[in-house]
Amino acid sequence: MKPLKSALWIPLFDELADARVVAGLAASAEEAGWDGLFVWDHVRWQHPIRAVADPWVALTAAAMASETLRVGPMVTPLARRRPQVLARQTATLDVLSGGRLTLGVGLGSDRHGQEFTKFGEELDDRKRAELMDESLGILQAAWSGEPVRHEGPNYTVDDVQFLPRPAQDAGIPIWVAGYPGKVRPRRRAARYDGFFPVNLTHPDQVAESVEGVNEFRTDLTTPYDFVVAVPPGTDPAPFATAGATWCLTDFDPDTIRHAEVQAIVAEGPFR
Numbered sequence: 337m338k339p340l341k342s343a344l345w346i347p348l349f350d351e352l353a354d355a356r357v358v359a360g361l362a363a364s365a366e367e368a369g370w371d372g373l374f375v376w377d378h379v380r381w382q383h384p385i386r387a388v389a390d391p392w393v394a395l396t397a398a399a400m401a402s403e404t405l406r407v408g409p410m411v412t413p414l415a416r417r418r419p420q421v422l423a424r425q426t427a428t429l430d431v432l433s434g435g436r437l438t439l440g441v442g443l444g445s446d447r448h449g450q451e452f453t454k455f456g457e458e459l460d461d462r463k464r465a466e467l468m469d470e471s472l473g474i475l476q477a478a479w480s481g482e483p484v485r486h487e488g489p490n491y492t493v494d495d496v497q498f499l500p501r502p503a504q505d506a507g508i509p510i511w512v513a514g515y516p517g518k519v520r521p522r523r524r525a526a527r528y529d530g531f532f533p534v535n536l537t538h539p540d541q542v543a544e545s546v547e548g549v550n551e552f553r554t555d556l557t558t559p560y561d562f563v564v565a566v567p568p569g570t571d572p573a574p575f576a577t578a579g580a581t582w583c584l585t586d587f588d589p590d591t592i593r594h595a596e597v598q599a600i601v602a603e604g605p606f607r
Contacts, residue, residue, distance in 0.1 A: 338581045340572055340575075340576040340580065340581065340582070340583055340606065340607070341371035341372065341406075341581065341583070342370055342371050342372070342572075342582075342583050342584075342605030342606040342607070343370060343371055343372030343373060343374055343406070343582060343583070343584050343585070343605075344361065344365055344370060344372070344373045344374070344584070344585050344597065344600070344601065345374050345375075345376075345410055345565055345584035345585050345586065345587070346358065346361070346373065346374070346375050346376065346587070346592075346597065347375075347376045347378075347381075347587060347589040347592055348375050348376055348378070348388060348389035348390075348391060348394055349376075349381060349385045349387065349388055349389075349589055349592060350385055350386060350387050350592075351592075351593055351594040352389070352592065352594060352597065353387035353388055353389040354389065355389060355393050355394045355396070355397035356397065357594060358373075358375065358389070358395075358397055358398050359397035359398055359400065359401035360401070361373065361398075361597060361598070362397070362398035362399075362401045362402045362405055362407070363401040363402060364598070364601045364602070365402075365405060365601050366402045366404055368601055368602060368603075368604050368605070369604055369605055370405065370601070370604075370605045371405070371406060371582075371605065372405055372406035372407065372408075372438075372582070373398050373402075373405050373406075373407050374407065374408050374409070374410035374438075374440065374584060375391045375394050375395060375398075375407075375408075375409060375410065376391070376409075376410070376589070377391040377409040377410075377411065377412040377413065378449055378451060379449070379451055379455070380449040380450070380451055380454065381448055381449040381589065382448050382449055382590075384590060385589070385590065391409045391412070392409075392425050392429065395407050395408065395409065395429060395437075396429060396432065399429060399432055399433035399436065399437075400432070403434075404436075405436065406436050406437075406438055407429075407433060407436055407437060407438070408437050408438035408439055408440055408511075409439065409440055410440035410513075410532065410563075410584070411440035411441050411444075411511070411513040411532065412439070412440065412441055412442075413441075413442060413443060413444025413451075413464070413468075414441050414442075414467060414468040414472065415443065415444065415457070415458055415463075415464035415467040415468055415471075416444065416451070416452070416455075416457050416458075417471070419470075419471040419475055419478075419491055419493075420474070420478070420491075420493060420496070420498075422471070422475060423474065423475055423478035423479070423498050424498065426439055426475070426479075426502065426508055427478070427498065427500060427501060427502045427508075428500075430502035430503050430504060430508055431500055431502065431503050433503070434503055435502070435503035435504040437502070437504075437508050438508065438509045438510075438511060438529075438530075439475075439508050439509070439510050439511070440510075440511045440512075440513060440532060441468060441472065441510060441511070441512055441513065442468075442512065442513035442514065442532075442534075443461055443464045443465060443468065443514075444464065446459060448589075465520065465524075466489070466490070467490055469524070470488045470489070470490050470491055471491070472510065472528075473486070473488075474486055474491060474493060475508075476507060477493075478493075478496075478498035479498070479501060479502050479507045479508060480501070480507075481497065481498065481499055481500075481501040482497065483496065483497045484496050484497070484498065509528075509529040509530065509561075510528040510529050510530070511525075511528070511529060511530035511531065511532050511561060511563055512524050512525035512528055512530070512531055512532065513531075513532040513533075513534055514531070514532075514533065514534065515533070515534060515535065516533035516534075516535075516536065516541050516544060516545045516548070517544075522545070522548040522549045522551075522552060523552045525549050526549050526550075526551075526552035526553045526554075527552075529559075529560065529561060530560060530561030530563055530581075530582075531545060531549045531561075531562055531563065532563040532564075532565075533545040533562075533563075533564070534565075536564055536565070536566075539574040539575050539577070539578040540578065542562060542564055542575050542578035542579050543578040543579055545562060545579075546562055546578070546579035549562070560581075561581045561582055562579050562580050562581050562582070563580070563581070563582040563583075564580045564582070564583055564584065565583075565584040565585070565586040566583060566584075566585075566586055566606075567585075567586050568585050568586075568587075568600045568603075570606070572606040572607070583606040585600060585606075
């Protein structure tokens with residue numbers, strides 16, 4: 337069983353919608369022994385939230401304020417991001433952080449902030465899945481440093497080389513989010529580096545997710561992460577026993593306050 341790693345998972349809302357605040361939390365978390373700091377990727381949220389920060393600016397601030405923390409968006413809805421822009425952003429941040437970026441990806445949802453409806457984005461889940469899969473292929477090709485030639489149903493890249501490459505030799509790890517009971521997210525996750533089953537309520541769901549993803553993995557000897565999010569104060573041991581390798585703090589996005597996060601940071605990581 338891999339040692340369990342612990343990370344803050346922060347909605348960038350209201351009091352936390354300030355990259356300087358996130359940088360301060362990153363520095364404190366590293367000092368307290370946390371392994372990572374991940375942030376939500378949203379452009380709006382439901383009432384009562386008013387302020388929302390950009391995840392890439394916040395992650396840049398966190399990377400500059402730390403030396404060992406793994407950082408990343410958890411998760412970014414790829415269907416509303418241009419893959420060529422994201423290729424530049426991810427490689428730049430990975431170089432800046434010295435190879436500490438993990439890219440969390442998912443379909444996203446219109447439920448809590450109408451982020452797709454309000455901006456005329458794609459609402460169909462199947463179409464967003466198609467966009468995500470095509471984007472992931474472009475991203476991995478771009479990270480190779482070799483010229484990218486892609487002509488797909490949604491995106492075109494006409495012989496473009498993306499440099500600098502990410503600092504991580506094997507490329508930036510990709511964690512795929514999805515509901516644990518669905519086959520397609522598990523099959524997609526098996527092609528990458530980790531699975532983040534969302535809305536878990538019991539460690540048994542972790543074990544089911546591990547079994548479900550491993551069914552589709554071609555090489556079970558390669559490193560792989562299973563990520564869970566649980567409320568502060570939760571005993572992580574049952575989740576680790578079930579196969580989790582990362583444990584994220586699950587804050588209430590509608591009530592989260594800076595002081596609350598500071599207190600959790602000071603208590604130290606899940607162990």
